[in-house]
Amino acid sequence: MPAPREGTRRAGCSTSKRKRKEFDQEPYAVRNAILAEKNKIAEKMVEIMAEDRVILNKLHGVIMWSPFHIAAVNHLKAVEANRMAFMSFSSDDNKISYLENMIGVKIYEGI
Numbered sequence: 001m002p003a004p005r006e007g008t009r010r011a012g013c014s015t016s017k018r019k020r021k022e023f024d025q026e027p028y029a030v031r032n033a034i035l036a037e038k039n040k041i042a043e044k045m046v047e048i049m050a051e052d053r054v055i056l057n058k059l060h061g062v063i064m065w066s067p068f069h070i071a072a073v074n075h076l077k078a079v080e081a082n083r084m085a086f087m088s089f090s091s092d093d094n095k096i097s098y099l100e101n102m103i104g105v106k107i108y109e110g111i
Helices: 016-057 066-077 080-088 090-103
Strands: none
Touching: 016 066, 016 080, 066 080, 066 090, 080 090
16 A cells, blocks of 8 residues: 555545544444443353252252253253242252153153
8 A cells, every 4th residue: 555645644544434433433332331231141140050050960869961950951041930930949859849840850750
């Protein structure tokens, strides 16, 4: 690219283009702020889901990767209300009963 001539501002860039570029940055800043907030929410959801799976894996009688375990994980991943209902039960037996009724798979089926 040839060097700009003396007395010109910049080769190939007019003042109106620079103003347009500055003006066009506003929507990107708003979009980036929204995406940053969305990423924070997604990170919190991943943490909550990981916590639910840890609790699921610690329940007495749950065998990891059994048909019951897979169905339970899919149920808990599907909707936040499912996770909230699961966590609302205080005893392990109630949590297992809830999952058995919601997913239609008994804990000892398919073993």
